[in-house]
Amino acid sequence: MRKRSKYRPKGVVLDVMTYVKSGIQTVASVPEAGVNLQLRNHMAFDEIMKGEPTSFHANDLIEAFNIAEALAILGIGNDYRAEIWAAQDAVFNMAKRGVDKGSYRFNASELEAVRFGMDLHDEQLRVATVKEMEQALVIVNKTIKAKKARVVKKREEANA
Numbered sequence: 001m002r003k004r005s006k007y008r009p010k011g012v013v014l015d016v017m018t019y020v021k022s023g024i025q026t027v028a029s030v031p032e033a034g035v036n037l038q039l040r041n042h043m044a045f046d047e048i049m050k051g052e053p054t055s056f057h058a059n060d061l062i063e064a065f066n067i068a069e070a071l072a073i074l075g076i077g078n079d080y081r082a083e084i085w086a087a088q089d090a091v092f093n094m095a096k097r098g099v100d101k102g103s104y105r106f107n108a109s110e111l112e113a114v115r116f117g118m119d120l121h122d123e124q125l126r127v128a129t130v131k132e133m134e135q136a137l138v139i140v141n142k143t144i145k146a147k148k149a150r151v152v153k154k155r156e157e158a159n160a
Helices: 016-024 031-050 055-073 078-101 108-127 130-145 155-159
Strands: none
Touching: 016 130, 031 055, 031 108, 055 078, 055 108, 055 130, 078 108
């Protein structure tokens, strides 16, 4: 059997100037990325607050706080890492209860942590460039592939 080659061709950027300029822009100034992302995060939070949440809304909040942590690793909001972790813990506990009992609701202390986390994530999105956002996505994907992320499971699955 023949040995598989390690060669992988690199991608070709056809318009280098546009690529560089888009990397310098802030995420908030790109309507397709920043504004839609903020709307999606706040809609998920609002649905949970209204009392009509689903697992999709919890997943949206989990994704938002994973990106917030990755942006903090990159240096954007690094001073607020403890608050980001508190918001992640709050969403994780809410999602665990939701998977077990079917009720995706926050308690009072979790709600305050998530509110502050959402405000912090909005500020991160206003400051971060598109390139930093892409780097944050790479960090999150590497963490998930390395199986270092916490997974929300049912109690029966967790004990097995």
